Amino acid sequence: MTKKTFGAAARLTTVAALSAAVLTALPPADSVAAEHRHGGAWRGAWATSVQQPAAPFGTNWSTDGFSDHTVRQVVRVTTGGTKARIELSNRYGTTPLKITGATVARTAEGGAVQAGSVRRLSFGGERSATVPAGGTALSDGVPFKVEALESLTVTLYLAGPTGPATFHHFAGATSYRAKGDHRSDTSGSAFTETSTSWYYLSGVEVSGGQAPRRNGVVTFGDSITDGVGGTNDADNRYPDELAERFAAAGKPRSVLNHGIGGNQVTNDWEWAGEKAVARFKKDVLTERGVGTVILLEGINDFGGSNPDFPGGGTPEVSVDKLIEGHRSLIRQAHAKGIKVIGATLTPVKGSIYDTPVIEAKRDAFNTWVRTSGAYDSVVDFDRAVADPSDPDRILPAFDSGDHLHPGDAGYKAMAEALDLDTL
Missing domain, CATH: 3.40.50.1110 (SGNH hydrolase)
Structure with a gap:
């Protein structure tokens, strides 16, 4: 077979109370039909369910969290589009989560990404986002043509200490970590640590392409x-x-x-x-x-x-x-x-x-x-x-x-x- 490509939840307050981010509350499913009557509807391309920090079967990064770390996570989307955005979750965080910066790129080998494919993500027009405890953040959409079954690499830079991290334990995929800011690196050489869990990343959505x-x-x-x-x-x-x-x-x-x-x-x-x-x-x-x-x-x-x-x-x-x-x-x-x-x-x-x-x-x-x-x-x-x-x-x-x-x-x-x- 060829290698395949690709507890407590605080309520969202006002956007004005969030530093450098716009957090989007997801609509209920019964609003989706109305959304699809208009062009450009977003749809899920990849998702995972998040969990509270825990390490029942050996160490992972969720219990200590991150500080001046760059985290790279590889996911394979199931449907394509012409724009992409990511969803980040702080559902089980007890303090606001500061995302200093994020990128999306096409996956290469290991922690590397394809040259020329790195796209910087924004949140409400800003490069950083603050996700309140219990909250969820959606990035702005970025032009990025993806095909079904293509692998994407999402990179997060977390400058300050995050505390214990909302995550998904059994990812069945390798995530990569580097010390310092390497969000725009194409090489994976700085990413010397690995984990088989996903952290904060809970979804990738696409729009455009085939009529949703x-x-x-x-x-x-x-x-x-x-x-x-x-x-x-x-x-x-x-x-x-x-x-x-x-x-x-x-x-x-x-x-x-x-x-x-x-x-x-x-x-x-x-x-x-x-x-x-x-x-x-x-x-x-x-x-x-x-x-x-x-x-x-x-x-x-x-x-x-x-x-x-x-x-x-x-x-x-x-x-x-x-x-x-x-x-x-x-x-x-x-x-x-x-x-x-x-x-x-x-x-x-x-x-x-x-x-x-x-x-x-x-x-x-x-x-x-x-x-x-x-x-x-x-x-x-x-x-x-x-x-x-x-x-x-x-x-x-x-x-x-x-x-x-x-x-x-x-x-x-x-x-x-x-x-x-x-x-």
Whole structure:
């Protein structure tokens, strides 16, 4: 295969109270249709869900934050356009976040970017931005023609101490850090530190190009949506593979990944994000141009009570409580005119979740997904990756090795199980 290219939230106050920035509150999904009746509508090209600072599986940069650092982050967009802008989140910050400067460029190798492609970003016409604690900032749009499946590098320079950083833990991609201001460097030589998380960056949007429609897809869930178990920097998560299917059919579409490793539908978990029924409004219903959401989540609700997990276990969850949580997500989506595709939970035999109680719950919940009629449509990811000779186990060729998360081939099989016409 060729290398693929590309807690507390303060309310936004007045723009005048923000130093050198204009912060844009995202519109609700029901305003998107009106927005699309006019030219130049923005739509999501890449996204991730943010989390509070934590380091449950070893060190990362979120707990200490940054001071006189330049951070480079590589993302692959799923749809193209003629202008681009970025979204930055300080959702879990306790103090205002000062972005001294930011650029976007075409990705080269590692921390390098393509010569001549660096574009400086502005915020309300200013080069810097201050994002209040709990707030979100959108940069101004910059002329920048991008194609579907192209990789972009977003660079942030953070001159002052930021304190602990809002981030996304399991990026499945390498981020780069340098001391000092290197936002306009084309070489990656200064970027000697690496991480496999994303920091502050929560979205890339595009406008122009192909006439936008409300046909974007959000994939919502836990580590299996997040792509844990896939090859780092290969863009082989199942949402990535779905975006490739759209592009191969000549109809690129926004596919926005809002999975969080370890996330649960019904319980908050300090290291794994807010519970899905709470974060859905923030992560999904704020996305522009989305018409469909795929819900794949629940196995952590059943298995998260293990006291050996980071931070201790979470309260035990019944099948009925998980169903109640999914019904809440369905209602939230339908209230905004978004179609919901329900997904069965994939096999866990041989994994840390392999107990008779959890397997019985998984089977019962999957039966409900398949038969309840609660969703607009259903995708059977369980059967797509199961071993036909042992249906409670992931097919070895699809297994990442932990018997819980698919590997690259498994994620491709999941994407192929989706009916593009239904989407």
